[in-house]
Amino acid sequence: MENNTNTAIVKIHCPDQSGIVARVTDFINLHHGNIISVDQHVDHNENLFSMRVSWDLTDFSMPREEIRPTFQKFLGDPYQMKWTLNFTDEIPRMAIFVSKASHCLYDLLARYQSGEFRVEVPVIIGNHATLEPIAKQFGIDFVHIPITADTKDEQEKKELEILKKYKVDFVVLARYMQVLSQSFINHFPEKVINIHHSFLPAFAGAKPYHAAHKRGVKIIGATSHYVTTDLDAGPIIEQDINRISHRDSVSTLIQKGKDIEKIVLSRAVKAHIERRTLVYKNRTIIFN
Template sequence: MTDPSKHTATLLVSAPDRPGLVHAISRFLLEHNGNIIHADQHEDAAENLFLMRVEWDLQGFTLQSREAIEQAFAPVAEAFDMRWQMHFSHSRRRMALFTSQYEHCLSDLLHRHRIGELDCEIPLVIGNHESVRDLVESHGIPFHHITITRDNKAQAEARQFALLEEAQVDTIVLARYMQILSPLFVEKYPNRVINIHHSFLPAFDGAKPYHRAHMRGVKLIGATSHYVTSELDEGPIIEQEVTRVSHRDDVADLVEKGRDLEKIVLARAVKWHLQSRVLSYNNKTVVFD
């Protein structure tokens, strides 16, 4: 893990695989006195894609502003047909949590944030049930209750958009938020909405996965965290985990065991996203070390 006292920049790159990519990025950093802290790369031979994450110390780096760094790197990226994004440790992401009635994932993320495990700001929580208000406000975070029905979905999302824009939110986490986001919502926040699904996808997508898993007599249950797309439970997978169950477990047992998986899997995915370790491409992800 990077020393939190350091100010760093992180570059995520994907490009058609060809010779000279690593050299071009390294030379750019060397020319501007960049000290590399972490570097990781991956080649997807089937897609002919090169993917890389590189993080460097900004102390002593000759380009000091985001604009200057991005402007200087743009010609390098253009020459190699790179898709790229840059993140800076001193610009903490602003994350909103969406929730319904289930508290376990919400409570876990709020606790991890309070003890400093999640490096971000949480300016608000939005829920479609009042039952979690006390939990959220006990952490000193504003809670906004927005009721959603079939008839008011567009108006409800308009209120959500207004709150998110006012709070300058760039990341949204669905902490067991039991509502389907509209295509407009997903399009507005591409690869910035993280969901937890209480199943090891692609098995048992959609509603009541524990009930269907029990009916099938499975021996393993799981949880999956993924970026949300317009296709329900079909977005790029960030993290998964499983636990063993037996014929003696009823649905309630599966739900109880699954809660722990859901918390762990969602927290890992959120943490990696906040650390700029996840690169999404072709509906899958690379999670860099």
């Protein structure tokens, strides 16, 4: 529904108070906005109210540029809201960072090219050149930016320049094997999505399938999360798992894991593109 018409999406969080749902939906109704979906959640422990509401702009009587100031004045300020407003005709621009593994890149690009993701992918950045042919295959610019411990600072600056040049809104790390610096992350807060190949918090860090095999688990998983300065500890967007057995070697774990990584990353990216994610206290709310 939200993609078929020009739609506004508001995400809110604020201290829980009486009447917020009523006030917000009133605001939309009053100006003849046809509500497409409402999802709200109250975390009673944290006394936190959160909400996502979307409405069809076709008959909305308020000019687009007035929505933000009006909403801020009549709702944002009185309820101490942190809130965002997006329009579905503003297509977000996504960069993909890769190293050598191709499975997540292929999966993202196939979804992009077939129209499953409502997004633009103007550029792929690799610290290796291995996957450049795939970028070519899909007609997307590829920039090779090798990184060593010594060159990290300057190379990350280059990356940021490229992201700026391509007007990138958010970054997906599709099995990118470099740790981003705090400085880089600060440029894209809650805008860098990673896929980690374990069900976090188990097996954080390097070589999780080796660790899983050694521990003898009966289930492996993957976790997509927003990147924070704490390695593999950012807010989790999505996780999934697959059963394994004693028959699996490290190499079959790696193979089976790829399918989970792809699906978990794609779900997280989709939720982000559709503005269904909200982060607070290092956790996420994923709205319907």
